[in-house]
Amino acid sequence: MPRVLLLECSPNDLASPGGQLAREMARRIHPKAEVIVRNLVREPLPPLCAGYAEAVVGKSDCPEAAFTLSEQLIGELEVSHYLIISTPMHNYMVPAALKLWLDYVVRIHRTFEIYDGRRDGLLEDRPTFVVLSSGGHYLGAKAKQMDFLSPYLRHVLGIIGLHHVEYVHLQGLADGDEAVAAALQQARERLSFNPVFAPEPFPDVVL
Numbered sequence: 015m016p017r018v019l020l021l022e023c024s025p026n027d028l029a030s031p032g033g034q035l036a037r038e039m040a041r042r043i044h045p046k047a048e049v050i051v052r053n054l055v056r057e058p059l060p061p062l063c064a065g066y067a068e069a070v071v072g073k074s075d076c077p078e079a080a081f082t083l084s085e086q087l088i089g090e091l092e093v094s095h096y097l098i099i100s101t102p103m104h105n106y107m108v109p110a111a112l113k114l115w116l117d118y119v120v121r122i123h124r125t126f127e128i129y130d131g132r133r134d135g136l137l138e139d140r141p142t143f144v145v146l147s148s149g150g151h152y153l154g155a156k157a158k159q160m161d162f163l164s165p166y167l168r169h170v171l172g173i174i175g176l177h178h179v180e181y182v183h184l185q186g187l188a189d190g191d192e193a194v195a196a197a198l199q200q201a202r203e204r205l206s207f208n209p210v211f212a213p214e215p216f217p218d219v220v221l
């Protein structure tokens with residue numbers, strides 16, 4: 015059975031429309047898929063400590079102990095056939111909770127290596143979906159702000175070998191319930207044509 019790692023990064027928890035869509039997507043990959051949920055807000059990761067920082071740059075006498083949490087998080091990625099990240103945009107970027115996860119997972123000599131100045135990812139590529147929720151717009155005619163999140167996340171996931179990254183944009187969620195419903199409807203319609211997901215349409219989709 016496929017295994018899906020679902021990273022949830024919203025402080026709005028179950029009320030997050032992006033979180034809701036991401037959970038639907040995980041179920042749609044396969045009804046019996048094993049879904050590993052890592053909620054980075056409900057169970058926050060500890061800030062990086064001196065031991066971890068030293069171990070990353072090879073200055074630690076006992077790197078194994080410093081890497082315990084990092085190994086656990088990388089292990090969850092390694093056993094997963096799919097990665098789904100549900101994240102809000104916070105100040106045009108990834109939220110701090112997701113950045114911290116990246117700091118534990120993007121690790122030299124473990125998930126990437128540098129050869130002749132070039133970074134090579136050491137993880138196997140897999141379909142990765144990022145559900146990106148924002149209060150305003152950064153794409154299309156209504157765009158009024160920068161988006162550093164999507165190019166950054168695509169770049170950093172690529173560093174560790176995850177190149178097959180698709181974004182699901184839920185924009186304009188600050189415009190009220192109707193805007194949220196419309197953004198979800200549009201995203202579900204687009205996803206229902208994606209062969210990764212079950213052939214039947216997502217709920218509420220009128221084809």
Ligand SMILES: Cc1cc2nc3c(=O)[nH]c(=O)nc-3n(C[C@H](O)[C@H](O)[C@H](O)COP(=O)(O)O)c2cc1C
Pocket residue numbers: 023024025026029030031032033101102103104105106107147148149150151159187188
């Ligand atoms: C600290 C913070 C910073 C935010 N920064 C942005 C931003 O830069 N651009 C934007 O469009 N929305 C921003 N928002 C709004 C959220 O992205 C928006 O409320 C989104 O719908 C949250 O999705 P969620 O319910 O999945 O967490 C910010 C919200 C918070 C709490």
